Amino acid sequence: MDYGHPLTFGAHLSDPTRQAIETTALAERLGLNYLSIGSGSIDGSEIGEDAHLEHWTLASQLAARTGSIMLRTAPQSGVNPVVIARSAASLDLLSGARTELTLPQFGGTQLEELATVLSAIWDSGTENPLTFHGRHYSIPAAQRGPAPAHRIPLWVTGISDDSLRAAGQLADGWVVQYADLTATNAEFASTVNALNDLAREVDTHAIATGRDPREIRRQIVVKQEDLPGLNTQDLDAAQASVLALADAGFAEMLFETTDSDLLTWIATDLAPAVADDLAQVRAEAGTRVGVMRNAGVRARRVGTIDYDSMPARLQQIAIEPGDPHHAHHRNTYLRGGNPGVVLLARDIQDVRDAVTWAASQNVPFAVRSGGHGFSGRSTNNAGIVLSLRGLRDVTVLDPEAGLVRVGPGAQWAEVARALEPYGLAISSGDSGTVGVGGLATVGGIGFFAKEHGLTIDYIEALDIVTASGDVVRASRTENPELFWGMRGAGPNFGVVTSFEFRVQKTGLIAHVQLAIRTDDLTSFLYEYGQVVEATPNDTTLFLLTGAARRGQPSVVQLYGVVNSADRDTILARLQPFADLGQLVNQQVYLTTYASAIGEPATGAQHGHGEPLSRAGALPHITREAAHDLAGLIHGGLTGFFQIRTTGGAAGAVPEDATAYSGRGNTFHVVALGNNRARLEAAWSGLSRHFTGYYLNLDTDTNPERIQGVFSAEKWERLVALKREWDPGNLFNDNFNIAP
Known part of the structure; x- marks a missing residue:
């Protein structure tokens, strides 16, 4: 049959x-x-x-x-099954989910035991080691993983x-x-x-x-x-x-x-x-085309997804709750979830099919590049997640002109490594583990933002899969209005499958980490703001702190870069920051940008629950704002308080040039907490200081608050774009602009 x-x-x-x-x-x-x-x-x-x-x-x-x-x-029949599992998973990861396995012609229970061990090793979401004792294989304790790129x-x-x-x-x-x-x-x-x-x-x-x-x-x-x-x-x-x-x-x-x-x-x-x-x-x-998932997987399906309607191509890349490595893909960096299916896209056709199929399902739909964002809701419960991690190629198109093509699933550390041999770099946040897609469609406040602008300011063109499943290109000359909206509110209009950036030449830089103790956090924050505004654009130091122990002074971390290899220039730039308090630790060394932003992340992400963060933006840190921010920190409402800085080249771009709002803001504040009512009450008291906020740093999805980020004119343009490109509001699981 x-x-x-x-x-x-x-x-x-x-x-x-x-x-x-x-x-x-x-x-x-x-x-x-x-x-x-x-x-x-x-x-x-x-x-x-x-x-x-x-x-x-x-x-x-x-x-x-x-x-x-x-x-x-x-595999050869005499090879340890743990070795087989790791070899196959490694090949699958390196090949982009293209590996399958023929089992030896064992009889009886040996084949069952082999299949059991393979599945257990691939289940890297289970943290305890594998212990297995059968008739044919005895494994006292084996570390699980790596998980393959797809179910082999x-x-x-x-x-x-x-x-x-x-x-x-x-x-x-x-x-x-x-x-x-x-x-x-x-x-x-x-x-x-x-x-x-x-x-x-x-x-x-x-x-x-x-x-x-x-x-x-x-x-x-x-x-x-x-x-x-x-x-x-x-x-x-x-x-x-x-x-x-x-x-x-x-x-x-x-x-x-x-x-x-x-x-x-x-x-x-x-x-x-x-x-x-x-x-x-x-x-x-009337024959349905596709391969039916096994009974164990089908028994653990969740929600109202019509799994049987999934196209055959998507079945090849689908990870369901019953699959052994679903736990490897269910969570993000901060958020826990239990999606009904995760689709591990391999190419643009997978993205098109995934978007078209998701549009036919009345369930939550999330798009994930790196899974690192505070605001990005790139997981869900009982819905569909489209993972773009497989689209992570970085291609230097023209090294002299600094033109590069980057896939949305790449992590910024991978981008930096690929560009480093050419002496090129893209300002891209402060962590190499962040995914390209989520950051490069919203803003991108990086270590070179003052000198060269936000990440979105580097974009020359984008290839986008729209809600209809069509592929369109957006640039200054092709779909220019969509190009405008994608740079600042991009998650609302489609799935970017390729970015083209025009990047900057860079050499050795000073990577800086300073730890400073202060008894007067209000004065520290105010004076930090003054130093930042007075410092030349080649220097960016972000601020990180949290509540101090009772009776103890605050310790503030300053970290970032000086885009110079000259010793005297570096010392001159850093001295005003070091003078803000008692310097208790310092690391300053010459390195590359790729080294400064760190290594890419590997393995599963283990977020859980719902993260809580609030963000605000300020043109200047006034004494009043410094006082109120210090009160928030001393009140113990946040264990993670950060200030990122822009200004300079980022602020020089005209406000209406992109959908990104708040070019006049130099300081971008974010606080993570665990008590929603108390943090929201405190943030409400701080709102008089803020003129908007950076959307990627806030977990609040309140429509009125999101609308308040944009001017009335920008909001009208964005709503019009939404009606044109996503009238059914498929892309809604983020800071949503309803059509």
Whole structure:
């Protein structure tokens, strides 16, 4: 029977030799979907170019040379399952969620134990080590992780009773070699009947275990001489053969060949013809296309999401609550959540499909780049999360002009590292773990903001997926009004899939960390403001403090950069800050911008609950404002109080040049707390000092407060943009501008 599985064409390499590299490159260029690496033989006796290659090494090489084709390899049977799990997960992360795994042909319980251990190691969201004691494997304590980039499908191969049982009971996929069937069924029609019989046995095992047979993908590996019409490239005959196999449930076709002419014919002639015919047959029969998730996953689905309507392409990148590494993706840096599905986009088409599908579901929809923001609600409960982490390429388009293209899922530390060899940098906040997408659509208050402007001031163009699923480009000449709105209120209008920045040349800089003790926090804050405004634009020092212990002086951290490598200049810039109080610790050293903003984050984020922060912006820190801010800190309402500074080049940009509001504000205050009522009451008392706030620093979603950030004229323009680009308000789970 036709299980409705997506039609797939690929190549199978039975002998993993150097020829695999050329065949894989051709298969990807032709747009084939899949490549599997067979067992071969590795006994140490073969040498030279035709020797069989170790699978993981070969798979890593193939992954590095390709960007889209799915890769499946097989571990050696004697390898520790923890090693297998980590190798497969690492390859999946490095390849961008393109790894699948063929399990050894074990019988009985050994395969079950292996699958159990693999799943447990990949469950990096569980913090305690794995302890496992079975008949075949004993693991006293193994650290979990890394989690793979997606749920790695596990395949079994063969037509033995053990293989059929394992395929039905635990595998995600089952592979049959056509040649294994032809010994007793030489005629094609007889072979198809044999396949139907074997498929029913797999289905019987699946149903007995409580599974739906549609959970199990089915691949068949054929040689050039196996299928009628294939050897002679007779399109009609070959097309009929493939359709017969698809009707028997084997919609995934792997061709065991390295013949470039044959692969080209398969990709350009056979595959499109079969796809058209099969689509018509399925449409007439009402066959739903896709692979059903396993029973354990389906049992843990949440909310009102229509999971069955999820397109087949999205099913490949979906992480549901029942998946073993859902915990790795459910939370953000500050917020905890339990989304009904997380979609790990690999490319722009995934983003388009995700947006279109999300628009059909009446559930919360969040978009995540780095998951680091205070205001960004990039997780939810029982809704859909679109993760852009897979879109993280950084490409230097023109090093002399400083033109670069950056994916929204990159972290700023990754961007800085990629630009450093060219002597380039983008002012991008104060932490390298922040994602590009959330920061570069709202503002971006970085260490070079005074000297070179906000991050949004570097943007030359954006590629955007809109609420309709269309891809548009925005720049000063293309959709200029949308370009205006994306720089300051971007999360409301679409999902950016690519940024083009014109960046700055930079050399060595002074990275600065000062710890200063003060008995008079009011005077310190006021004088800090005076020093900041008097300091040249090449210097930025942010402020961080919290409530002091009873009876103890306050300790204030100042951190940032002096964009200079000259010792005398650095000392001259820092001395006024050091004079603000008793200097109790200092670190000043020459380094690069990439080093200054730190390392990228790895692993799961472990936020929990709902974060609480309030933000405010001031043109100047007056004595009255300093007094009231010091009172807030002394009152113990915040353990994290920060002031970021702009002014300079950021303030020199005309207020109406971008949707970002508050160019005249030099100081941006944020306080994190844990008592909503008390913090809001205190912040209300401070409001007379503020002229708006930086949207990325505040968790308040009150519509009136959000509207108050913008002038009446800007608000009207933003509402008009929202009505044009997102009239259904799909992108609402942030600081929302309702249409």
